[in-house]
Amino acid sequence: MTDTAPIAVALRGITKTFPGVLANDDVDLEVRRGEIHALLGENGAGKSTLMSVLTGLYQPDRGQILIGDETGSLRPVTIVSPRDAIGLGIGMVHQHFKLVPTQTVAENIILGMDGVPFVLDMGSVEADVAALSERFRMPVPVSAFIWQISVGEQQRVEILKALYRGAEILILDEPTAVLTPQEAAEVAATLRALAGEGKAIIFISHKLDEVMTVADRVTVLRKGRNVATVDVGATDKHRLAELMVGREVATTIDKDDGAIGPVVLRIDGVVARNDRGIVALKDLTLEVRAGEILGIAGVAGNGQRELTEVATGLRRVEQGTVTVDGEDLTNRPPVRFIDAGVSHVPSDRLGRGLAGNLPLADNMAMKAYRRPPIAAGPMLRRDRMRAFAGDLIERFNVDTPGPDTPARNLSGGNQQKAILAREITAGTWARERGRRPVLIAAYPTRGLDVGAIEDVRRHLIEQRSGGTAVLLISEELDELMMMSDRIAVLHGGEVMGVVAPAETTIEELGLMMAGEMRR
């Protein structure tokens, strides 16, 4: 990419307010053809909002959108719907995918397109899609159903969908947040190839390493405003983090040796099936002790989800036992696990962790509404519930206008913080009741900005040092190596081995994750 490449799209002075929130304040952004332009900023900085304005999901209060042609001459446009956006060659892959699980890849790609003939020749559509996926080296099983394919493949389908519609400007909102490192690397290669064809790419990410390797330029937003636009060649990770957060960010974390106590969570010889009825945990045995973080490494889909569900009472166990602090809770209802002091940060925020339409206060009280002071006998004290939520919002730095905001209006990262606040607080009550708490945290830093990641990690370490048994599931091996006292590697629903971070290497973990080595 050169500085002289024509401008593909320019946003000028975009301002967008929500009730009580100034999400974008006079923001400028310029993206050239053939450029990969990263959009960086803290959770709630207004990145998704800005892209929603560009794709016509929201109308800006003020500001202008300009589209450039091959010569770089700009003309103002009005975009009132995603349909307009795609008409102008702007396609978006959202933070949460919008695919129909019960339809095939090819069907999803043509879904909702203009000019689709009444009688469809699926054969030719599939051929077109296959050609496209060939050209950009994005293999997808064209006639498979969405529910059958992996998250990484779904991501590719979303990208192909935009390309099939003729997108010249492609926006990706945290495309790698839910991917494995290998899948993320593939996405990066794809983006490079697309840029090579002259497409303009805007991508949002919180992963600074990724931004540094993939992007040409970076625009940083803070609290809805432009902070800077820089060439990646002229900056580094630390500088970017500082621009985002406005202070220096620690990338390592202090961890004392801690006092490891007795086994609190014991999963013994457990066999369980996944939603499709296939055995997902095969005779799995794990122990988590008080005061330790047991990291779970593994490629997504190797039993992590089922493991968290078995450990929280959300999934039936066919064989084996689940014991918490000496109490046998095998196949007991989830409420018994909650009472026993098991907290859970689920991987699926909006599907399980939150009720998006309910106020934030109700969401934060999901583990607190049964106990005083919020409960008073059968009654619910709404005033105390709001106060409780207000307190958590403050203590965990959740960025929101207040406890009455519907949870779905929070930015992705702030939803995650709200869940974490709720679960950590529930753990402290268990401790007050004289129980040893357990915290099951599935991908707790996914989608968080560097500052927030630091906060979350500090919170997890704090819980561990306070005697909580922490089960940490993560895709990032660096994170697991840094945080865990021991790491268990999952492959095909089995534990390939349990190792101490000091006595292993990333390479060794990789081999175990691939099922090629046991320890």
Added chain:
Amino acid sequence: MNLPYRVTLEKRLDAPRIVVWLVPVVSILVALAFGAIVLAVAGADPLEAYGQILTGAFGSLTAWLDGEFYAVSETVVRTVPLILTGLAVAVAFRMRFWNIGAEGQLVFGGVFAAWVALFLPGVIPGIPQTLWVYLPLMAVVAVAGGAIWALIPAFLKAYLDVDEIITTIMLNFVAILTYQYLFTGPWKDPEGQGFPGSALFPEFTWLPRLTGRVTLGLVLALAAAVVVWLIFDHTKLGYEIALMGENPEAARYAGVNRAGIIIVVMVLSGGLAGLAGFTETAGISHRLQQGLAIGNGFTGIIVAWVAKLRPGWIVVVAFLLSALFVGGDQLQISMGLPASIGAFFQGMILLFILGGDVFTRYRVKVARRPAAVAVEG
């Protein structure tokens, strides 16, 4: 479609207060305007017809000056069961449990209440035969009757995951046929000279009247509205109901017992409908006869939905719809229009209010088409 301008809907993030109020009012006015056209086609003067509905439902000024409130009291009489069925439906709908069976549950409540009134004095003569004992007893048994009938679909859903829409609808028919069998067969009044209906209840089982034919049932219905409001907004149960309704998976995660709450909610829902069976038999008919199953359970769905499942609004909407029924009856008498005119207006109003809701949730925008699209198209 090559107009240079295009109308689009944008989702409102936060509907202003004025819009929330104005939209239903305008919707009703539009419904009435439509109704006027239909009335005119049917050969009636719309203005006169609306006047008749008003006086039919609320009485005339001259009547009021004479201290005559018969019309409005009849409207209140019809309001009572609608409040109760509206609440019954709202409790279940709040959890997205689609209880379409309030009609059958109401009928079962009536049947149970009738059994107490007709037979309990004979079975256990020792129970003091006074209002103070018998009325509470009948009310409780009627609630139990409605609840039991509602428990069938509740259990089927909770343990076998059987779709509740089908079961609740079907059970309406079973309930209604059972009740008709009873008052035309085994419970038929031997002295009734062929008139289909049970014997008259003893007087100590009659709900006392407040004024006109308005009974204590009104107080009961209003109290029920307050209780349901309390449950919704200020109890753990209400919190769990809302959580289940919004995201069942999150509710499970939060430790809510799915089967348990389905059962509790349906006991409440069926119980409220059963209570309506009590107010109608013990308060109005004083016997089991035709006229208990006149669709209050179904109208309750309209009431609950138009009131957006909010108890306070349910009272208001029940009163307005009841006014349409009573006023519509008046049209039939004085202008010779079909009896179904009341139901017709209800349908129109429901349609327009639900349709009008689009304007509360979305903002209508008229935008210039982007040049590129216009050229392409």
